[in-house]
Amino acid sequence: MNFTSDYLYPNLSSILTIQNLSVFFDKSQILENINLQIYAYKITAIIGPSGCGKTTLIRCFNRLTELSPNFRRVGNIYMGDREVSKLNPVELRRQVGMVFQKPNPFPKSIYDNIALGLRINGYQGDIDECVEYSLRQVFLWDEVKNNLYRSALTLSGGQQQRLCIARTLALKPDIILMDEPCSALDPISTARIDELLYELKHSYTIVVVTHNMQQASRISDLTAFFNIKTTETGEKIGYLSEYDKTEVIFHHPKQQATQEYVSRRF
Numbered sequence: 074m075n076f077t078s079d080y081l082y083p084n085l086s087s088i089l090t091i092q093n094l095s096v097f098f099d100k101s102q103i104l105e106n107i108n109l110q111i112y113a114y115k116i117t118a119i120i121g122p123s124g125c126g127k128t129t130l131i132r133c134f135n136r137l138t139e140l141s142p143n144f145r146r147v148g149n150i151y152m153g154d155r156e157v158s159k160l161n162p163v164e165l166r167r168q169v170g171m172v173f174q175k176p177n178p179f180p181k182s183i184y185d186n187i188a189l190g191l192r193i194n195g196y197q198g199d200i201d202e203c204v205e206y207s208l209r210q211v212f213l214w215d216e217v218k219n220n221l222y223r224s225a226l227t228l229s230g231g232q233q234q235r236l237c238i239a240r241t242l243a244l245k246p247d248i249i250l251m252d253e254p255c256s257a258l259d260p261i262s263t264a265r266i267d268e269l270l271y272e273l274k275h276s277y278t279i280v281v282v283t284h285n286m287q288q289a290s291r292i293s294d295l296t297a298f299f300n301i302k303t304t305e306t307g308e309k310i311g312y313l314s315e316y317d318k319t320e321v322i323f324h325h326p327k328q329q330a331t332q333e334y335v336s337r338r339f
């Protein structure tokens with residue numbers, strides 16, 4: 074099914090348009106014919122069973138999949154009106170930032186975790202100010218302001234993840250991709266990240282892969298449910314099964330598989 078062409082929000086602009094995207098690693102097909110629109114200033118949750126290609130999909134958006142030599146894709150991914158393959162990958166990854174499953178701060182000070190990326194990207198403004206602003210955006214400033222030169226590795230998991238989000242925000246991305254950002258966190262840290270995402274969506278477009286149905290239903294505006302089909306030769310291929318406003322996906326999905334997945338009867 075085609076989930077593009079102003080399907081859900083006719084009046085909103087789509088920041089990413091995925092058209093007929095299929096992904097292969099060597100001869101194995103991982104994703105088949107994905108058509109999807111990501112809307113600006115919305116949170117889009119990507120859900121689906123393990124192995125359906127959620128991570129692979131979002132890594133196509135900022136071309137991280139290309140770092141695997143066996144990767145190949147057909148179809149198109151447009152950011153605005155430009156195909157991402159035509160963009161400089163370093164600049165693309167600044168515009169399309171990523172937060173990973175496990176917090177991965179650099180083994181440097183809290184300050185340097187943010188300042189390094191700014192310096193590498195030739196930031197011309199006041200670095201101290203930007204460090205403070207980014208830490209305030211993730212509600213970490215008050216917790217770390219007296220220890221900015223302490224190793225980031227001494228922070229708790231939840232603090233480390235907020236630092237990683239701050240590091241991404243400092244580079245002023247348009248889109249933030251999050252790959253199960255709370256899977257390594259306790260419920261309190263998860264709740265703080267949820268609140269944070271809610272605040273951030275006024276300024277950024279967020280795409281979050283999650284296995285946490287509560288998180289998806291609480292924070293996202295739109296939800297894409299991916300499923301897996303098995304071909305006659307036994308190959309397992311991920312496809313986009315249903316995409317709609319989150320309220321619809323969780324309360325009145327059109328497909329039984331979606332209903333079973335979101336109610337954990339899958």
Ligand SMILES: Nc1ncnc2c1ncn2[C@@H]1O[C@H](COP(=O)(O)OP(=O)(O)OP(=O)(O)O)[C@@H](O)[C@H]1O
Pocket residue numbers: 098103121122123124125126127128129130141143
């Ligand atoms: N670099 C790679 N080379 C070969 N196969 C890969 C590579 N990366 C991912 N795959 C395969 O692609 C399929 C989809 O993986 P992916 O991590 O995208 O799924 P997922 O839906 O995010 O899974 P999970 O929910 O378990 O994280 C899996 O079968 C995986 O083994």
